[in-house]
Amino acid sequence: MCGIAIETNQGRITGIRGDALDAFSRGHICPKAVALQDLHDDPDRLRYPVKRTASGWQRISWREAFALVERGLKQVQREHGRDAVASYVGNPTVHSLGASMFVPRLLKALRTKNRYSATSVDQLPHHLAAMWMFGHPLLLPIPDLERTQYLLVIGANPVASNGSLMTAPDVTKRLKDIHTRGGRVVVIDPRRTETAELASAHHFIRPGADAALVLALLHVIFAEGLERPGSTGDLTDGLADVRSIAARYSPEQVTTFTGMSAEAIRTIARDFATTNQAVAYGRIGVSTQEFGALSCWLITVLNAVTGHLDVQGGAMFTRPAVRVVESRRTYRGAGRFGRWKSRVRGLPEFAGELPAAAMAEEMDTAGTGQIRAFITHAGNPVLSTPNGARLDQAMEGLQFYAAIDFYINETTRHAHVILPPVGPLEREQYDVVFHAFAIRNTAKYAAALFPKPSGTKHDWQILSELATRMTDGSLGKKFRARIEHAIVSCIGVRGLLNRELKRGPYSAEKLSVRMLEQNPHGVDLGPLVPMFPAALRTTNGRINLIPSALTADLPRLDAAIATAAPGARGLVMIGRRELRSNNSWMHNSERLVRGKRRCTLFMHPADAAQRTLSDGARVAVRSRTGEIEVELEVTDAMMPGVVCLPHGWGHAREGVQLRVAAAHGGASLNDITDDQRVDALSGNAAFCGVPVEVRPGTPTPSAT
Ligand SMILES: Nc1nc2c(c(=O)[nH]1)N[C@H]1C(S)=C(S)[C@@H](COP(=O)(O)OP(=O)(O)OC[C@H]3O[C@@H](n4cnc5c(=O)[nH]c(N)nc54)[C@H](O)[C@@H]3O)O[C@H]1N2
Numbered sequence: 001m002c003g004i005a006i007e008t009n010q011g012r013i014t015g016i017r018g019d020a021l022d023a024f025s026r027g028h029i030c031p032k033a034v035a036l037q038d039l040h041d042d043p044d045r046l047r048y049p050v051k052r053t054a055s056g057w058q059r060i061s062w063r064e065a066f067a068l069v070e071r072g073l074k075q076v077q078r079e080h081g082r083d084a085v086a087s088y089v090g091n092p093t094v095h096s097l098g099a100s101m102f103v104p105r106l107l108k109a110l111r112t113k114n115r116y117s118a119t120s121v122d123q124l125p126h127h128l129a130a131m132w133m134f135g136h137p138l139l140l141p142i143p144d145l146e147r148t149q150y151l152l153v154i155g156a157n158p159v160a161s162n163g164s165l166m167t168a169p170d171v172t173k174r175l176k177d178i179h180t181r182g183g184r185v186v187v188i189d190p191r192r193t194e195t196a197e198l199a200s201a202h203h204f205i206r207p208g209a210d211a212a213l214v215l216a217l218l219h220v221i222f223a224e225g226l227e228r229p230g231s232t233g234d235l236t237d238g239l240a241d242v243r244s245i246a247a248r249y250s251p252e253q254v255t256t257f258t259g260m261s262a263e264a265i266r267t268i269a270r271d272f273a274t275t276n277q278a279v280a281y282g283r284i285g286v287s288t289q290e291f292g293a294l295s296c297w298l299i300t301v302l303n304a305v306t307g308h309l310d311v312q313g314g315a316m317f318t319r320p321a322v323r324v325v326e327s328r329r330t331y332r333g334a335g336r337f338g339r340w341k342s343r344v345r346g347l348p349e350f351a352g353e354l355p356a357a358a359m360a361e362e363m364d365t366a367g368t369g370q371i372r373a374f375i376t377h378a379g380n381p382v383l384s385t386p387n388g389a390r391l392d393q394a395m396e397g398l399q400f401y402a403a404i405d406f407y408i409n410e411t412t413r414h415a416h417v418i419l420p421p422v423g424p425l426e427r428e429q430y431d432v433v434f435h436a437f438a439i440r441n442t443a444k445y446a447a448a449l450f451p452k453p454s455g456t457k458h459d460w461q462i463l464s465e466l467a468t469r470m471t472d473g474s475l476g477k478k479f480r481a482r483i484e485h486a487i488v489s490c491i492g493v494r495g496l497l498n499r500e501l502k503r504g505p506y507s508a509e510k511l512s513v514r515m516l517e518q519n520p521h522g523v524d525l526g527p528l529v530p531m532f533p534a535a536l537r538t539t540n541g542r543i544n545l546i547p548s549a550l551t552a553d554l555p556r557l558d559a560a561i562a563t564a565a566p567g568a569r570g571l572v573m574i575g576r577r578e579l580r581s582n583n584s585w586m587h588n589s590e591r592l593v594r595g596k597r598r599c600t601l602f603m604h605p606a607d608a609a610q611r612t613l614s615d616g617a618r619v620a621v622r623s624r625t626g627e628i629e630v631e632l633e634v635t636d637a638m639m640p641g642v643v644c645l646p647h648g649w650g651h652a653r654e655g656v657q658l659r660v661a662a663a664h665g666g667a668s669l670n671d672i673t674d675d676q677r678v679d680a681l682s683g684n685a686a687f688c689g690v691p692v693e694v695r696p697g698t699p700t701p702s703a704t
């Protein structure tokens with residue numbers, strides 16, 4: 001989403017910098033954008049399809065590649081039924097205009113209930129809360145960062161992540177601006193993060209205790225008569241029920257569970273409720289945990305009860321140039337949850353997908369409906385889903401696996417065929433998804449910088465061809481699929497985008513691809529504006545503060561609060577993101593990995609002393625699922641009792657063809673996260689708060 005200026009000389013990149021004229025990012029650039037040059041030039045990046053043979057990877061023609069995939073998937077469908085073919089769609093899919101438009105076509109053609117994606121290792125609980133409260137899973141509340149006077153950050157580290165479900169280029173400056181205009185930033189996190197360092201106040205919290213914290217905040221607000229639902233309040237149902245629920249959670253009752261003092265909770269509640277322009281914002285620290293859906297719901301309730309929902313400076317909704325929320329007339333989606341369950345553990349479906357935490361067991365548990373063939377698009381689930389080691393193992397048993405990806409990494413090394421798309425600078429881009437979750441309404445289109453090299457294909461072309469081949473049924477249906485493929489190939493992604501822009505809310509302003517091409521620095525469409533009640537998609541057009549699925553989940557939280565014991569407890573583990581990493585897949589860029597080793601375990605000095613471990617030592621971290629060894633970094637930035645490791649490392653595995661990444665080693669956090677630990681309501685992976693033991697590791701040869 002950041003505007004960048006790329007200088008080239010005879011087809012080679014000579015420099016990448018932030019575009020100072022960009023309407024949204026105003027010159028900001030992060031290390032990942034600079035590393036686009038490495039990605040573009042990377043000799044390990046595949047340009048042409050390959051198949052795995054006994055003597056290694058062999059380049060094949062597109063025709064052969066498509067035929068192999070069609071044959072491999074259809075054979076399994078024939079022998080074992082449609083659900084025996086599983087799909088996994090990774091995070092970069094939504095960062096690609098063409099891929100995001102065409103992935104749904106392939107999934108539709110596959111007609112399998114074993115559909116998975118990164119959603120359930122990330123933001124699924126946020127979608128559920130939005131669906132149940134506002135009627136649509138994409139009606140996600142975005143903090144009005146430019147006008148708020150009190151930002152309560154719960155489980156997010158925007159200074160490292162650049163803001164998420166809060167697209168905010170140069171978030172550091174925007175946070176500092178809050179202080180400059182006399183406002184406050186308060187961070188709740190088990191680690192004193194880069195964001196916490198910039199904040200007015202930071203409070204440690206025990207991983208997974210956020211729902212209890214927010215209930216206690218609500219308790220104080222009602223007890224002291226500070227609720228002010230305001231005009232949005234007229235649209236809400238269930239305020240009285242929220243009041244009686246909150247009455248059960250006094251600050252004193254949750255101090256042991258949260259690790260926060262009652263006094264701190266009271267101060268936050270009062271300041272938050274009495275500041276006119278305030279907003280609470282939670283991200284993956286609240287969604288990837290055992291009480292994910294409860295936390296996401298309660299944070300929105302907190303905003304609503306205090307009059308901070310759909311108002312300036314509060315939690316607002318975007319008005320994106322390309323609609324992601326269907327019109328009220330065409331929307332039929334509410335209630336797309338739990339229509340079917342996963343075979344082995346009975347985890348619930350959401351929007352046609354099952355939780356990724358179920359994927360490994362669906363592959364390695366024999367029986368009817370077992371996954372026997374797999375297709376991935378832009379995903380690396382071996383490194384990014386819980387108990388990745390089990391998945392790694394399970395994938396060995398697959399009868400057929402095809403990957404649409406340009407790297408041979410921890411996951412795709414298992415593939416029989418890999419179909420690589422062009423690189424990111426060889427395609428056009430309009431960020432449909434990330435504009436829709438941005439702190440300001442803007443629009444920007446970028447044409448491909450470099451022409452597509454001959455003999456290569458776009459993601460959308462690969463997906464469209466496979467969708468056409470996998471469509472079955474009557475001859476008429478197949479014929480229609482072929483015709484449609486021919487038509488969209490003619491219109492192209494640009495044409496499809498143009499159609500969406502013309503259907504969008506700025507058609508009167510003549511927003512079109514051509515207009516965006518004439519404005520390469522992007523078009524500013526203004527600050528966020530109040531969107532309710534028109535934007536609501538609930539059947540009664542109102543906001544439901546107490547969805548029954550969520551209130552029914554409260555006893556599970558109560559049980560956890562009741563059993564929280566003070567004093568000595570074992571260690572629990574959380575994750576971390578860094579500016580120079582991008583989940584699992586950009587470590588093959590020299591400039592992103594050089595310098596100090598980063599795959600280190602953070603631990604509080606008291607916890608280290610108790611185990612006689614010292615800074616720089618090699619330690620073994622063990623959980624229910626496995627053990628890894630990493631270097632220890634002792635730091636008081638951690639809450640005592642909590643340790644922290646980044647995810648996405650551990651590339652030195654047999655068959656991985658990432659020369660730079662493999663040389664930088666590290667271990668995969670997800671080898672020791674637990675596929676059986678999920679938010680029981682949503683099925684989302686619970687990465688936060690995995691119980692672990694830490695002891696001295698094997699001394700490295702260099703250390704002896
Ligand atoms: N540089 C960089 N930027 C990225 C990414 C990247 O890999 N690298 N990934 C992108 C993606 S896919 C996403 S989804 C976003 C994520 O965006 P963020 O959510 O902002 O990312 P994190 O830095 O993981 O922040 C989560 C925070 O939650 C804290 N936390 C952990 N457990 C708990 C808990 O139980 N309670 C509370 N209150 N806090 C907890 C962690 O310490 C951490 O600081 O970032 C995006 N941006």
Ligand SMILES: Nc1nc2c(c(=O)[nH]1)N[C@H]1C(S)=C(S)[C@@H](COP(=O)(O)OP(=O)(O)OC[C@H]3O[C@@H](n4cnc5c(=O)[nH]c(N)nc54)[C@H](O)[C@@H]3O)O[C@H]1N2
Binds near residue numbers: 459
């Ligand atoms: N323990 C722990 N685990 C986590 C997280 C955490 O905080 N802690 N974060 C989770 C989150 S928020 C996310 S989003 C997931 C991410 O999980 P995934 O989406 O599964 O993995 P990525 O690391 O994003 O890998 C992306 C893959 O896409 C490929 N790729 C990149 N660009 C393109 C493209 O344009 N087209 C195609 N076809 N392929 C492309 C890359 O080569 C790589 O193989 O990880 C999750 N896992």
Ligand SMILES: [Mo]
Binds near residue numbers: 091122
């Ligand atoms: Mo994510």
